[in-house]
Amino acid sequence: MNVLDFAHSFFGDPAHWHGYDGIPTRLVEHITYSLEALLLAAVIALPVGLVTGHYGRGGNALALIATAGRALPSFGLLVLMFIWLGFGLVPVMIPLVVLAVPPILVTTYEAMRSVDPSPVDAARGMGMSEARVLFQVEVPVALPLILSGLRTAAIQIISTATIAAYVSLGGLGRYIIDGLYQRDYEKVVGGATLVAALALATLALFWAASRLAVSRGVRGSA
Amino acid sequence: MNGFFDLPSDLQHSYLGLVGLHLREALLPVLAGLLVALPIAQLCARFRWIYPPVLGLTTVLYSIPSLAFFVVLIDYFGQSETTVMIPLAVYSLVVLVPGIVDGVRSVPRETLAAAEAMGFGPLRRYLQVQLPIAAPAIIAGLRVAVVSSLSLVSVGMLIGNQGALGNMLYDANTYHRPALAVNSVLTTAVLGILADALLVLLRRLLTPWMPRKGATR
Amino acid sequence: MFGVLIRIDAVTKRYPDGTVAVDRLSLDIPDRAITVLVGPSGCGKTTTLRMINRMVEPTEGSILLDGADIRQQPVNSLRRSMGYVIQNAGLFQHRTILDNIATVPRLLGWSKPKARGRAAELMERVGLDTSLAKRYPYQLSGGQQQRVGVARALAADPPVLLMDEPFSAVDPVVRKGLQDELLRIQDELGKTIVFVTHDIDEAIKLGTMVAVLRTGGRLAQFAPPAELLSEPADTFVEDFLGADRGIRRLSFFPSDELPLQTGPLVRLDADAAQRTARSDAPYLLVTDADGRPLGWAEPDRPLDRERLLDHGRPFRPGADSLRTALDGAVLSPTGWAVAVDGDGRAVGVVSQQVIGEAIRAAHGRAGAGVKAAR
Known part of the structure; x- marks a missing residue:
């Protein structure tokens, strides 16, 4: 049997389509964890990245934090938090947020730094307030890069959220962990396929969002 | 009662032994990924139409969870180091290719034309012009690949204790010894930060021609 | 002001x-x-x-x-x-x-x-x-x-x-x-x-x-x-x-006070008698029927549109400065600059020498003006 056969029999089994261990339930769980983690990470990293990028200060400190965040192993952090905090969503959220903050932080900072300084100078010269300069001049131009940072973070979260199953939570990781213990490769392949599909759907969503949100003038000149 | 670095005997390794194992399991795949990524990136830079499909394929590969990747490979390579290292090599490849392509493409057309006019053959041009100018991009890719590889090795614990430092996590959970988990997480993080710093140093050495950040007022 | x-x-x-x-x-x-x-x-x-x-x-x-x-x-x-x-x-x-x-x-x-x-x-x-x-x-x-x-x-x-x-x-x-x-x-x-x-x-x-x-x-x-x-x-x-x-x-310095000579202006269709009447000038400025300059000719030769000397860039008295007038004279092979009106019709010619005198006069006035203003 090869990978395609596993996937075929997994998705062909009607038992996998309903109930608490059905695909819809697991998919919703997975999306919920991922969205929560992404939102948390964005709430932490976006303002910091925007403000440090706007003023052009603290880039080195940011790079240090980002490196440290990347170096912390997600799986290890999950197990450690599980031992310390016990069963629950928090031990899962911590490693996912730690994973997602560095790409958002660094990309947002870089995006703000890469904005051509002369329109910013012109905007100040015209009498725009700092907040206006930030949101009406810099962010629209930096948006494609900022979105790419969020996209990278989202893909990593979706892929890594599978480890939540190791500490007895749900999500698509359930199929992979259970499949591993039960030697049920059908389940593992099915779960992996679903995670990959979810990641691709996320990519498509980000692509659509950037089509909608990024000005034609920015896209054209890129 | 237990020293921080005293490990349970079922780990079958000393602390430093685990560190060595961890480095090998993480870095060999990055090296393999780099060796495969260089020619692929060169092809993508030369024949532009190859790049979009390659980028699409690498994105799909990147979105497969490491754990699933490991489990599927057990069928072919058993619960072995190879099973852990193949996915890590694939992830490294995926991270490195776009960076190298952008780096190679960033070489100005005039520079290449000048090299050609001075009689550089294709191989010499690649080794002496394109690769050095792409070096910062390659190293930037390597930094991400190395750090994420070091982090992912730990997951190998789930497939028959092939996770090097990650294996301490199993014992930490089973014997309820949080110190072991702290040790595992911190050691991995320190390895990552050190590797990252070494790569930054390497870039400084390789690219004395790059303007230093903050040199301008 | x-x-x-x-x-x-x-x-x-x-x-x-x-x-x-x-x-x-x-x-x-x-x-x-x-x-x-x-x-x-x-x-x-x-x-x-x-x-x-x-x-x-x-x-x-x-x-x-x-x-x-x-x-x-x-x-x-x-x-x-x-x-x-x-x-x-x-x-x-x-x-x-x-x-x-x-x-x-x-x-x-x-x-x-x-x-x-x-x-x-x-x-x-x-x-x-x-x-x-x-x-x-x-x-x-x-x-x-x-x-x-x-x-x-x-x-x-x-x-x-x-x-x-x-x-x-x-x-x-x-x-x-x-x-x-x-x-x-x-x-x-x-x-x-x-x-x-x-x-x-x-x-x-x-x-x-x-x-x-x-x-x-x-x-x-x-x-x-x-x-x-x-x-x-x-x-x-x-x-x-x-x-x-x-x-x-x-x-x-304005060019409107330059003394222009109209003697050397002749139309392309002028006969030999009209031309010899102007023979005191070293060169003749040949114009078309509307009076637009075509080029310079020597007075004792028959007019041939193909053999005229280039008249260089003309200046407009009043609108252009002495600099433009001098430039026209320096660039002209005859050493004379051509003055035209707003429609491009020749209104006269002036020699380098005359422009030089005008420059000296203007310098004198400007120098006196600057000193008087202090």
């Missing part, structure tokens, strides 16, 4: 590292005229400009706008009352041309339709086709972008326009077009313009008053361009003006 709108009073800008960008500079910037700040790089000209809209705060001294210290009003409302044009225009790449120009009116709270209507009006004023309104900056040439930059600065009809090397990044032909356009717009609108450049020719062409600054941010000379050329304050200004300031100064 002009009132003072902006008074720069003993202003110094010192940076924390000790560098002095501007050193006790005092300047009275006249109302409704173009004042050019010119000097080598590092002379503090841009810093001075940016202190006027408080993009840079002076370390010492003060700047008065219409008699009031600029620090008395909120910084953003001050900036909104001054147009600001910079090199490469600094357009917002994510906004259309029309919305770029409408920026300050929108900041001032105008409704969108009103601001856009005003923007469309300004596109015409700066010589941009309104079909470009929905384009984005990257779709425009450098010269067009710079016109958008000027239109954007004028959008809220500010009394003051600050221009920081606005035309330095475009090629010479486009730059000349932009300079002429600025002079035309200034004729119509009469703004108080402070213009920074490192190009002395641009300063002399555009400035009503020119302030020459030297490295270290000190004022070397503040004078109208003609006076600058005739009476440079010191060797620094003299060197900065360049070797040919004598020739350039001629740009400020």
